Amino acid sequence: xxxxxxxxxxxxxxxxxxxxxxxKIVAISFQVSITAILIATPPALLTAFVLAYGKFPGRRxxxxxxxxxxxxxxxxxxxxxxxxxxxxxxLGEWRLLFTQTxxxxxxxxxxxxILVAMGHSALQSADRxxxxxxxxxxxxxxxxxxxxxxxxxxxxxxxxxxxxGRIVAEVGASMMLGGNILNYTRNIPTAIALETSKGDFSQxxxxxxxxxxxxxxxxxxxxxxxxxxxxx
Amino acid sequence: MIESPLKLxxxxxxxxxxxxxxxxxxxxxxxxxxxxxxxxxNGVGKTTLLRIMAGLEKPDRGSIDMGLGATRxxxxxxxxxTRILYLHQHPYLFDGSVxxxxxxxxxxxxxxxxxxxxxxxxxxxxGLTAIAENHAKTVSGGERQRVALARAWLREPRALLLDEPTxxxxxxxxxxxxxxxxxxxxxGIALLIASHDPHHFASLADKHLQLTxxxxxxxxxxxxxxxxxxxxxS
Numbered sequence: 001x002x003x004x005x006x007x008x009x010x011x012x013x014x015x016x017x018x019x020x021x022x023x024k025i026v027a028i029s030f031q032v033s034i035t036a037i038l039i040a041t042p043p044a045l046l047t048a049f050v051l052a053y054g055k056f057p058g059r060r061x062x063x064x065x066x067x068x069x070x071x072x073x074x075x076x077x078x079x080x081x082x083x084x085x086x087x088x089x090x091l092g093e094w095r096l097l098f099t100q101t102x103x104x105x106x107x108x109x110x111x112x113x114i115l116v117a118m119g120h121s122a123l124q125s126a127d128r129x130x131x132x133x134x135x136x137x138x139x140x141x142x143x144x145x146x147x148x149x150x151x152x153x154x155x156x157x158x159x160x161x162x163x164x165g166r167i168v169a170e171v172g173a174s175m176m177l178g179g180n181i182l183n184y185t186r187n188i189p190t191a192i193a194l195e196t197s198k199g200d201f202s203q204x205x206x207x208x209x210x211x212x213x214x215x216x217x218x219x220x221x222x223x224x225x226x227x228x229x230x231x232x
Numbered sequence: 233m234i235e236s237p238l239k240l241x242x243x244x245x246x247x248x249x250x251x252x253x254x255x256x257x258x259x260x261x262x263x264x265x266x267x268x269x270x271x272x273x274n275g276v277g278k279t280t281l282l283r284i285m286a287g288l289e290k291p292d293r294g295s296i297d298m299g300l301g302a303t304r305x306x307x308x309x310x311x312x313x314t315r316i317l318y319l320h321q322h323p324y325l326f327d328g329s330v331x332x333x334x335x336x337x338x339x340x341x342x343x344x345x346x347x348x349x350x351x352x353x354x355x356x357x358x359g360l361t362a363i364a365e366n367h368a369k370t371v372s373g374g375e376r377q378r379v380a381l382a383r384a385w386l387r388e389p390r391a392l393l394l395d396e397p398t399x400x401x402x403x404x405x406x407x408x409x410x411x412x413x414x415x416x417x418x419x420g421i422a423l424l425i426a427s428h429d430p431h432h433f434a435s436l437a438d439k440h441l442q443l444t445x446x447x448x449x450x451x452x453x454x455x456x457x458x459x460x461x462x463x464x465x466s
Contacts (some may be wrong), residue, residue, distance in 0.1 A: 004238075129324035132288050136318045137337050137387055151327055 010202035011209060021182075022203060024212055029187035032100055032178075033168040038109035041160065044112050048119030049145055053131065063120065069113035075172030077109045082176045098179035099167035103187070109162035120163060122155025123148065154226050161218050169211060238264035238422050240315075243302060245294035247280055250441050254280050255291070256446035262391050262422040267413075269433045270426045272443035278426035279321075281443065282393045287312030288422070315377045320358035321396040323380030325368035329419075330360055330379055334366050337383040350386060351437070358382035358412060374405025381412045391422040410436060 014022050027111050051063055085097040085105075096102045130151045134144035149156060169190040178185030180194060188211055192204040245258040262268065272278050275326075283289035287309035295302040298311060305312075325333050334351045340417035341347050355361045358378040363371060371379065377397060384392050397413070398406045412438055417423050427435055430440060440451040 127324060129320050129322075130326065132318070133324040133326070134318070134336075135288065135313050136286055136316075137383060138314060138339055139336075146328065 004201075006023060007181075007201035007205055011205035014206040015209060020166070020208075022206055024183055025186050025188060025191045025207065028100070028183075028185070029168060029189075032103045032174075032187060033107055033164060036104045036167055037111055037160065037164050038131055039104070040111045040115060040163070042107045045117035045119050045149065045156065048116045048123055049149070051116070052123035052126075053148075056222055063117075066113045066120070067114045070117050072110075072113070073172065074110055074170040074174075075176065077106055078173035078176035078223070081106050081109065081173070084092060085177070094180045095154075097177065098181060099184060100178065102177040103174050103185060106177045107167040107170070108195070110170060110173060111167050114163040115159050118159030122152045122159060125155065126152045157222060157225070161222060165215065238262060238315075238420075239297075239299055240391060240422065241297040241302075241353060242285055243295045243297065245281070245284060246292045247277070247284065247289075253446045254285075255443075255448070258294075258443075258446075258448040260424075260448065262287070262424060264390065264422050265417060265420045266438045267417050267423040267425065267433070267436045268439045269430045269431045269437040269442045270424060270443060272426075273427060273429055276443050277402060277446065278428075278443055279395050282318060282395055282424065282426055285312065285391075286316050286318035286393055288318060315390040316393060317384050317387055317391070318393045319380050319384065319395060319397065321399055322373075323376055325371070325376060325379055326456070329365050330368055330375075331355070331364045333379055334382055334386060337386040339387075348403065354382040354386045357385055357409065357415075358440065372405070374401050374408060377401065377405070377409050377431060378412060381409070381416065385412075385416065389421060391424065392416060394423065394425045396427055398427070398429070407431065435436060 047066075049057060051066075053220050081102065082097065084091045085094065085102055086092055087097075096105070114167070126148050130148050131144055134147040135141075139147060169189055174180075174187055174188050175193065178187070178190065180186050180190040186194070188207045192207050195201065195204040195207075238397075240262040241390075242258070242260045245253040245255050245260075258281060260268075260281070270278050270281070280289060284291045284294075284305070285331065287305075290309070291305050294305060296308050296312070297303070298308060298315070326336060331351050334354050335341065335347060338347050338350055351364075355364050357359055359383060360375065360378055360382060363375060368376075368379065394413070398409055401409060409431070411424075413433075414422060423436070425436075427433060430437070442449050442451045
């Protein structure tokens with residue numbers, strides 16, 4: 001077994017040398033998670049808007065439901081979709097199990113409640129006059145929705161980052177639905193889990209560094225966009 | 233600016249919140265180029281009436297005649313939103329510069345040059361040229377009101393509903409706001425101003441209405457007698 005010092009220096013070497021296998025894992029991770037977040041965001045934010053501004057029976061129940069789903073374990077999502085997509089499952093004919101599509105579905109299911117709950121919270125804090133002013137100035141409903149979302153864009157961006165952070169680092173659903181197939185469904189968290197179980201920490205540490213760098217970059221970008229923490 | 237003289241009738245408007253009747257059979261008519269001042273104590277329902285008229289709040293009952301026969305609010309609220317512009321007591325300005333706020337009110341943004349020209353005209357009209365690039369959230373209360381009126385001027389509504397437009401303004405800002413309102417009225421826009429301080433609008437008003445305990449009544453010019461406002465079609 002490698003010492004921590006050796007493993008770290010090997011990890012840095014893997015990163016700097018442009019190790020093909022390692023960067024392929026990173027690319028798959030980003031490809032799957034970015035696709036999932038791009039698909040999930042529009043309907044999730046629209047749902048958040050309807051929950052924040054709509055008046056209909058069952059609205060409060062839905063808000064509570066999405067808040068509850070925030071803390072649902074990734075393996076439960078993985079298990080549910082596994083049962084649906086497995087050969088014996090109702091969607092078995094689609095043959096999606098152990099594909100990137102299945103991983104994307106799992107990550108959409110994980111990110112959707114985060115986007116809805118945090119988006120709802122951001123939209124609810126928006127000044128109601130923004131919506132009314134947009135309408136009274138002749139905006140159509142869709143344009144007015146976009147206007148309100150622009151007014152609370154930092155809150156929505158925070159929701160987006162939180163959702164992306166969760167799906168890019170989750171193991172359970174990706175492992176169950178993707179199967180951890182090298183060069184196809186092996187992403188950063190499943191690779192870390194596998195390499196650690198084999199006692200090979202170098203690649204795990206290298207991929208961990210990539211995740212930390214990603215997290216740092218996204219947060220720095222968010223901080224910069226918000227005006228460096230200065231009050232508006 | 234205005235295609236034809238506006239005649240807008242709101243008939244038998246009812247609204248209640250819980251057990252409290254805010255509006256009981258309110259009838260109101262707006263005419264192009266006329267200014268109506270709506271008075272009443274705080275919390276009596278002036279804002280609710282304005283919001284119903286602007287298509288932003290659903291009444292419990294009532295009909296609206298926009299010149300094509302009486303119709304229910306539900307069927308015409310979208311049309312109300314395109315014809316009537318409602319200004320909140322503290323007008324909301326979007327995140328961005330004063331100019332970008334004015335740009336929002338221009339429906340046809342395809343012609344960039346024309347758009348810029350219209351914004352320049354609006355800035356000049358409202359005396360906002362000096363603060364055109366200032367962030368909208370940093371302007372004073374009086375300037376905020378003028379930005380909102382400049383947006384209204386650009387939008388060219390048939391009627392403008394204003395909720396306490398001079399509240400919390402110093403005398404100079406109030407005078408400038410009244411001057412802009414006068415110009416909007418002159419251009420043929422119907423004005424309805426809700427205020428609990430009607431004497432500020434004495435020079436502008438053609439008619440005074442009072443809302444008390446859900447009943448809307450026309451106030452006589454000597455301010456001593458209040459008679460029920462007649463139904464628009466009676």
